Amino acid sequence: MDFRTPVTITEPSFRIEPLEQILFVGSCFADNIGQRFVENKFRATVNPYGVMYNPVSILHTVMRTSDTFPVAFFTLGTNHVYRLKETGEIVDNCEKRPHHLFQEETLTVSQCADYLRQAIALLQSRSADVEVVLTVSPIRYRKYGYHGSQLSKATLLLAADEVAKMPNVHYFPAYEIVNDELRDYRFYAADMLHPSEQAVDYIWERLCETYLSDRARQFLSEWQPVKQALGHKPFAPESEAYRTFMNKTMLKVEELRKKYGNFAL
Incomplete structure (x- = not known):
């Protein structure tokens, strides 16, 4: 008997190589996954201007980022935006200013898709072969009400589905994995809204299976024991045994650098 419903992930047309340069922009879920790439020595840039929850803010980050990337991940959190009444500008962060200064709006499916296309087009203007992966964050928004949160996610899912029809644009079902495959409160943090560390670890595993090349997965398997050794906290840091260790x-780090390329510790 099978007691869960595994999510099928579409086979991508590209693979991420060891130490690849990758851009992550989006909700705090992008931070969680992006940080795992950083910890595993990929040259990942993660939300360089802070967490960005909606498609407009994702576009703003891409506009401010001049670097080129072979791969970019956009994680959509919400279709709600805040417009500063004084200027009419959609802001990325209210910076704890009074609520009455802003007008809250919800973007339509077509508006979300349009802002995402603009962000992708800008990346493509810098690097024509960039691969873009869209995800929808599984984190729910209690402040909208749970029905409102679902409506927001539905809007983002429809927009992502539309944009993923573009060449070199892909969809990774993080939202579906949490809601349809894991589907249990034991996979949530104490607030019952954010995925637990275990859930994020599982999504990371599925993402690696999907997008990493064989060589990149081999690097991870060789890097993990070295990473653990580097993180070891000795009882006697001045001892000869620890120096030898x-x-x-x-020496293992240098072997990895010779095999896969240089990386900083």
Whole structure:
């Protein structure tokens, strides 16, 4: 008997190589996944101007980022935006200013899709072969009410589905994995809204299976014991045994650098 419904992920037309340069922009879920790439020595840039929850803010980050990336992940959190009444500008962060200064609006499916297309077009103007992966954050928004949160996610899902029809644009079903495959409150943090560390780890595993090349997965398997060794906190850091241990660890680091390319510790 099968007691869960595994989500089928479409086979991508590209693979991420070891130490690849990757851009992550979006909700705090983008932070969670992006940080795992950072910890595993991919050259990941994660929300360089702060967490961006909606498609407009994602576009703003891309506009401010001049670097080129072979791969970019956009994680959509909400279709709600805040417009500063004084200027009419949609802001990325209210910066704790009084609520009455802003007008809250909800973007339509077509508006969300249009802002995403603009962000992708800008990335493509810098690097024509960039691969863009869209995800929808599984984090729910209690302040909208749970029905309102679902409406927001539905808008984003429809927009992502439309934009993923573009060449070199892909959809990764993080939202579906949490809601349809894991589907249990034990996979949520204490607030019952954010995915637990275990759930994020599982999504990370599914993402690696989907997008990492064989060589990148091999790098991860070789890097993990070295990473654990580097994170080890010794009882006697001045001891000869610990110095020997660290010397051996650094030799393994140099071996990885020779095999896969240089990376900083």
